Amino acid sequence: MAMLIATPALANDAPDLVELKRLVHQDCGSCHGLTLKGGLGPDIRPQTIEHYDPDVLTGVILDGIEGTAMPPWRPLITEEEAIWIADYLLKGE
Template sequence: MARLVAILLALTLPAQVGAVPPQRAEELRHMVRQDCGSCHGLHLTGGLGSPITPTALAGRDPDDLTALILDGLPGSAMPGWRPLLNEDEARWIADYLLQKEKP
């Protein structure tokens, strides 16, 4: 009976929030370097887009950054990435950008 309850709970509970498999994390790192870097600069220190270094983003709320990544910034060149990313992936990118030292 306990096993059945565990299986039912596993089927009804959402997947772990923020879980991004290692292979997808590598793809997202590449996306940040290539796609984000094309506007925010090779070292993310600014270009067409503003700097998105940990220093430039210090104090920013990760949830706000996640929404910005997903929905873009109206009136600017920042597109929304919602067609290509899910919320966990966008949150992974937000957390990645806020890290002082990147893996």
């Protein structure tokens, strides 16, 4: 399991979008595939997760899914950052 090393960019009040995009493509991509098409974890491209409510997806990002390889990111990112990531995943680039 890849772990993000908290950086000052992620600790600021406003999310650092460059760092968050890097987090998604490198840290999330380590399980979900670097193109987010799936790997150990499922495909998380917009067309495959569009049925998710943004609040539910934010909760999955923050708290993980017990009994699976999906870890909780709450210790490493803020709720605002998780909301941004959920929106980014749902909308794509």
